Amino acid sequence: MTTALYVAAYALLSTGGVLLLRTALKDTGNLSVGTARTLLAEPSFLLGFLLYALSFVTWLLALRRYEVVAIFPVFVGVGYACVVLGGYLFLGESLSATRVAGILVIFAGMALLFR
Template identity: 40%
Template sequence: MKPPTPVVANWALVVAAVLCNALAQLLIKRGAPAGLLPLAHWLDLRLAAALLLYGISFLLTALVYARLPLSLISPLMAGAIFVLVSLGAVCLLGESLGPTRLAGAALVLAGIALLARDAG
């Protein structure tokens, strides 16, 4: 089996970074206590997992930024995270998206498609 091309490897890093970041945000929502005290409430496995995923996302994002144009990849990743977190909030947390939020997500997806098209 041939090793992945640099283009495929770069986009795999993008996908992994985006997924780690989005999942971390969903885990924070599930695990975060409503108040600062008692401190024991902050010792939640979901929060620890979120912290680990954020760390992994940071490392992967740094690799991506070193390899791809920032003006392309930063808005693309941010938009993808926005859409994934919104979908995860609906599917996993039971939140709802009204027409305005759905329209906003559609515009973000359109922007991602334009950025990806420009990437070649």
Template identity: 35%
Template sequence: MQYVAALVSIILGAIAQYFLKMGVNVVSENSKSISEIIKSGITNLHLWSGLFCYGLSLLLWFYVLSKMELSKAYPLVSLGYVFTLILGYLFLNEAITVTKIAGIALIIVGVIVLTR
């Protein structure tokens, strides 16, 4: 169960990054001054959605840390790079290159080695 909770926590963190990216894009397009950036940021639903996802992720991560050794739990966090890459490709039209695929493979191998 703790691995499922860790995975959900990590996926929520990746989703939070997606929402923050969407929110920052809107804020930067519509804002010229510091006061406009603050106002736009406070009223931006994407930014709030990202913060909400981070909050849920943190609560799940508390559970994970209470059930797993830190040396096994923390390497799983690097899987967030994998999920973020996938979300960027699916929803932000970001490219997946051979270099990125190689990096993802190294991350996955590293996680497997470190969590055994």
């Protein structure tokens, strides 16, 4: 698997997981045993947990293959950008100019790391 495939798989899995977990947790109050039981019966929570766990496995596979100083910033940067954009597109969360600028700075930093 190439670096790009690891990054793409991680980004899709982790973003999907985070967005589904956020959807499941959005209307919960304080976490309690009752809330946990309800969440464990919620398909969006279970699928979100599974996707996020698979993203962790993808991270471990990439970490085994690449230097941590090279792969970690890419995974975190791309993951952050995807979650921000996914939150905006699918959850109606805000996307300010500051967040867009932050994403651009992250990508500029990644470009500098690989020069």
